[in-house]
Amino acid sequence: MAHLSIRIDDDLHGRLSRRARIVGVTITELIRPLLEQAADPRSGYVYTTQDEILSGVLQTLSIVAASVRKRSPDLLEQGMADARQMLLERGLLDPEQRS
Numbered sequence: 050m051a052h053l054s055i056r057i058d059d060d061l062h063g064r065l066s067r068r069a070r071i072v073g074v075t076i077t078e079l080i081r082p083l084l085e086q087a088a089d090p091r092s093g094y095v096y097t098t099q100d101e102i103l104s105g106v107l108q109t110l111s112i113v114a115a116s117v118r119k120r121s122p123d124l125l126e127q128g129m130a131d132a133r134q135m136l137l138e139r140g141l142l143d144p145e146q147r148s
Contacts, residue, residue: 053084090140 057065062076069079086092118125136142 065076065079069076072079114125114128117128133142137144
């Protein structure tokens with residue numbers, strides 16, 4: 050079995066320890082399902098601390114897209130197609146969502 054070492058701050062370790070103790074498991078047993086979910090390509094999105102930043106970026110891009118759509122629908126369509134292709138190449142979009 051592989052071994053994984055990660056560094057976390059003392060406060061997070063304390064909270065994990067308390068939570069594991071409350072539910073009667075080890076920290077490893079507590080976080081293993083989260084790691085399995087994160088590694089499963091069929092599972093839903095795994096939220097990270099970057100989600101707030103991502104949300105702001107998506108809102109900004111939505112405003113830009115609306116402006117481009119108004120001025121040049123063809124340019125918007127090409128940009129969307131390019132974006133979908135990049136997401137597909139990085140495994141961030143289901144191949145069934147090509148169109």
